[in-house]
Amino acid sequence: MRDILVVKCGGNAAVRSQAICADVAAVHRGGRPVILAHGGSADIDGLAERLGVPSRRLVAPDGVSTRYTDERTLEVVQLALAGSAKPRLLAELRACGVDAVGLTGLDAGLLVAARKSAHRAVVDGRRVVVRDDHSGRITAVNGDLVSTLLASGLLPVVSPPAVAEDGRVVNTDADRAAAAVAGAVGADTLLLLTGARGVLADRHDERSVLPVCRVPRRGTPPVVTGGMGIKLVAAREALLSGVRRVLIADGRRPRPVQEALAGSCTEVLLEEE
Ligand SMILES: Nc1ncnc2c1ncn2[C@@H]1O[C@H](COP(=O)(O)OP(=O)(O)O)[C@@H](O)[C@H]1O
């Protein structure tokens, strides 16, 4: 299948999922195979607060941040992503007349991950060894499942969490999940839509969007602040797995997909070796 587009709808509170779904539906109707992947950090944080579960972050030695997912947090992550964010997107796509099928990483082993064992990190400014983090790094994707849905004219919607090799649920970052799916299905383009106009040279200056951001093939990405570090890690993984183009763009505006594909975005490229 040619020219597959993977769009990732960020879970940043400012992202307008309805506009993203309308644009994704237009691409789908135009005949281009499209997959929607999504996160839900704001949904997770909001639900955690309502349930009285603290939201904590793990910052790796290189500065890249992810959620510290203890047992209670894992439950909140599942409820927020599979019970709230995913149905919202499916309803929005349905309202646009699209037959979409929502899958978490657990459906038919869509996202298989290696559970993180004890690892060093900084939590709330303190260096710690974390042993109870229920998250993992994706090691395999059931690309055939997604390709089968695409071939049937359906629009797959993919959400974390993933399933570990021991059969238990593990949290996993949604940008990296989108990148893994894009690589597995041989996608042409991965578009990460978020609450910023792209990668900013100065995170406090919205006008400082970089048209191009080069990431090294290994090691620390050039920007690690906020959620941008993990996005650049995901972008690198997608490019290394053969995805031709990775774009980071604004998910807060009308026509977010069309605007990004027309060039209003940051394109991520690998540094030369
Ligand atoms: N240099 C930067 N360029 C762009 N955004 C940045 C930068 N540094 C930090 N950020 C923050 O990262 C956020 C995107 O990460 P995040 O909210 O985790 O995304 P999402 O939930 O959409 O995947 C932006 O909205 C912005 O506030």
Ligand SMILES: CC(=O)N[C@@H](CCC(=O)OP(=O)(O)O)C(=O)O
């Ligand atoms: C391990 C890890 O950090 N998982 C993420 C999964 C959701 C996600 O990535 O949502 P965004 O795309 O909105 O960031 C989390 O729990 O926040």
